[in-house]
Each structure stands twice: as C-alpha cells, then as structure tokens.
Amino acid sequence: FQELKHAIHSQEGPISPRVLTSTLGIPVLEQQDSQEFWKLLLPALQLPALTKLYTGTFDDYIVALDGSKREKRREEEFLDLSLDVSPDGKSSVLSSLQKMFGQPELLSVAEGVGWRPEKGADKVDAHKGSQIHTKGLPSILQLHLKRFNYDWNRDVMEKLNDPVIFPLELDMSDVLADECSSEESINKPAPENVLYDLQSIIIHMGEFGVGHYYAYVRPNVNSDAWYRFNDDIVTPVSFDEVIADATGGPVKVCEVVPKQRGLFGRIKRIFESPSFGYGGRSSNAYVLQYVKRSDIPELFYNQE
Numbered sequence: 585f586q587e588l589k590h591a592i593h594s595q596e597g598p599i600s601p602r603v604l605t606s607t608l609g610i611p612v613l614e615q616q617d618s619q620e621f622w623k624l625l626l627p628a629l630q631l632p633a634l635t636k637l638y639t640g641t642f643d644d645y646i647v648a649l650d651g652s653k654r655e656k657r658r659e660e661e662f663l664d665l666s667l668d669v670s671p672d673g674k675s676s677v678l679s680s681l682q683k684m685f686g687q688p689e690l691l692s693v694a695e696g697v698g699w700r701p702e703k704g705a706d707k708v709d710a711h712k713g714s715q716i717h718t719k720g721l722p723s724i725l726q727l728h729l730k731r732f733n734y735d736w737n738r739d740v741m742e743k744l745n746d747p748v749i750f751p752l753e754l755d756m757s758d759v760l761a762d763e764c765s766s767e768e769s770i771n772k773p774a775p776e777n778v779l780y781d782l783q784s785i786i787i788h789m790g791e792f793g794v795g796h797y798y799a800y801v802r803p804n805v806n807s808d809a810w811y812r813f814n815d816d817i818v819t820p821v822s823f824d825e826v827i828a829d830a831t832g833g834p835v836k837v838c839e840v841v842p843k844q845r846g847l848f849g850r851i852k853r854i855f856e857s858p859s860f861g862y863g864g865r866s867s868n869a870y871v872l873q874y875v876k877r878s879d880i881p882e883l884f885y886n887q888e
Contacts, residue, residue, distance in 0.1 A: 598816035618786055618797050619728045619871060623663060637883070638663045640722035642685065642714050643761075646699055649709040654701045660714075664726035664871070669733075669744045676749035677727060677872065681759045688713030715761035718778060723879040725754075725780055727872040732792050741792045745868055747831040752823075754780040754874050780874035781805040785830050789867040797870070800826045804884070805875055830869040 587603045608628045647655035667680035688711035698707030731744045756778045784801040798814040812819045
C-alpha cells in the first residue's frame with residue numbers, strides 16, 4: 585500500500601496496480617466478473633472503514649396472514665443489491681427496488697407452501713419478503729444489474745443487452761418500509777439521508793464469457809463533469825454520451841436535454857436515433873454506484 589501511495593503522489597500518468605494485486609494474491613490475467621471481483625477485493629483490502637461505507641442492512645421476514653401477528657425477522661447485511669433485468673426492455677432501477685422490498689411472496693396453504701410458525705403448529709398463509717429502512721441505507725449504494733441469464737430453451741447462458749432506466753438522482757422514499765414512505769410524507773421533500781446521487785457506472789461491453797469493463801465516473805457529484813476510464817485512457821464526456829453507452833442504444837450526442845428533467849424521454853430518443861454509443865450495442869450499465877447526499881460533504885470534501 586505504501587508503494588502504491590507513493591506512486592500516486594509522485595508520478596504522472598496511469599499507476600500500475602501490479603504491486604497491490606501481487607500483494608493480495610489477485611490473478612490479474614484471469615477473467616473475472618466485476619461484481620464478484622469487488623466482493624473478493626473489498627475483504628482482502630482489510631479496510632473496515634471502507635467496507636462500512638458500502639455496508640447496508642435489510643430485513644427478511646415472514647408474517648402470518650391469519651391475524652395472529654406471528655412473524656419471524658432476520659437482519660441481513662449487503663455490500664450491493666442485485667436487480668433483475670427484463671428482456672422486454674422495460675426495466676427501471678426504481679421499479680426493481682420497489683419489487684425487491686415492497687412485493688412479498690404469498691405462501692399459500694392451498695398451494696402446499698404455507699408457513700408453519702412453530703414446531704407442531706398448523707401451516708398458515710403468510711407473506712414472505714424483504715424490507716429496508718432508513719437506518720439500513722449505506723453511504724455508498726452499489727446496484728448490480730443482473731445481465732447474465734440462463735436461456736432454458738437454448739440451454740446456454742446469455743447476456744441481456746436490454747435497457748434499464750436509471751435516475752441521476754435516486755429517491756429511496758418509495759422503497760423504504762419506515763416513516764419516509766408513509767402517507768404523511770408524500771407531499772414533503774425527501775430528506776437528504778434517503779436521496780442518492782449517481783457517481784459512477786461500470787460498463788460491460790461484449791457478451792457472456794467474453795467482454796471488457798470500463799467506467800464512467802463523476803468525481804464531484806455536485807458538478808456535471810463526467811469522465812470515461814478505459815484502462816489507462818481517461819476521456820472527458822458529456823452525460824448524453826454516458827446515457828447512450830450505459831443503455832446500449834443509439835444516441836445523438838449533440839442532443840442537449842436539461843439535467844434532471846426528461847431522463848426517460850432522453851433515453852427514449854436515444855433508442856429512436858440512428859447511431860450507437862461508445863461501446864456499441866453490446867455495451868451497457870452493469871454496476872451503478874450512488875452516494876448518499878447527506879454524506880457527500882464528509883466523503884468527498886473533508887480535508888481534516
């Protein structure tokens with residue numbers, strides 16, 4: 585770490601991570617999924633403060649529907665959340681999160697999958713699901729888009745290149761199970777501890793089993809300055825270029841759309857346009873990283 589730190593502060597141009605990867609025993613020539621690699625790298629770094637920034641919690645629960653209020657809950661930790669990608673091109677980050685934390689599964693006795701609250705008790709109908717609360721939201725929220733899918737008809741793994749709508753500002757109010765999602769808060773501005781700003785996007789270009797990763801990063805989340813990091817090549821880009829590449833669809837790069845407004849319309853126009861983004865049709869967002877707005881001053885601008 586000391587050698588890497590010295591290189592960062594003493595030389596210009598790209599820094600080789602070879603010393604770091606060698607120390608951690610990371611096989612750099614072995615192709616790995618970026619999300620799986622991240623989950624191996626983070627513990628290997630042995631930096632509890634860094635791990636804490638990405639760690640959130642949610643509750644898994646089962647609750648009886650017979651009016652007895654019997655339930656079981658278990659708190660689970662996460663470093664990221666994996667969201668389904670629909671092959672019909674109608675996926676969105678918000679709807680996927682709402683489905684994950686707001687649509688419980690019905691365990692029906694009539695269908696043979698009821699819940700037995702305790703040993704020896706009769707099975708009852710129940711709801712099984714997950715809930716997330718404000719206190720469980722991490723400082724840095726990583727969302728993994730599950731683009732690799734098994735096609736049972738063709739007996740092969742495939743990549744879903746379909747678009748996923750994602751916001752520049754993610755409001756978690758409609759996902760939370762606590763007071764932030766109550767009726768009283770509907771007409772109130774969301775507090776900053778449930779708002780997230782998009783900070784970076786990992787792009788996968790290619791298909792299942794073969795491909796390349798690069799990233800778009802906004803170092804200062806209070807600005808509109810985005811950069812593409814493709815190995816040792818760093819290029820300033822517009823947000824329109826980011827959207828075009830992240831959705832895998834066509835783009836008119838010169839098109840200007842006001843920030844924070846009409847993002848869905850912008851993506852719709854991208855797909856109706858004749859050309860493609862930087863990585864072509866097979867490039868699209870694979871991991872989205874959001875930063876909690878209330879934590880931005882401490883995370884990015886604390887000089888102490």
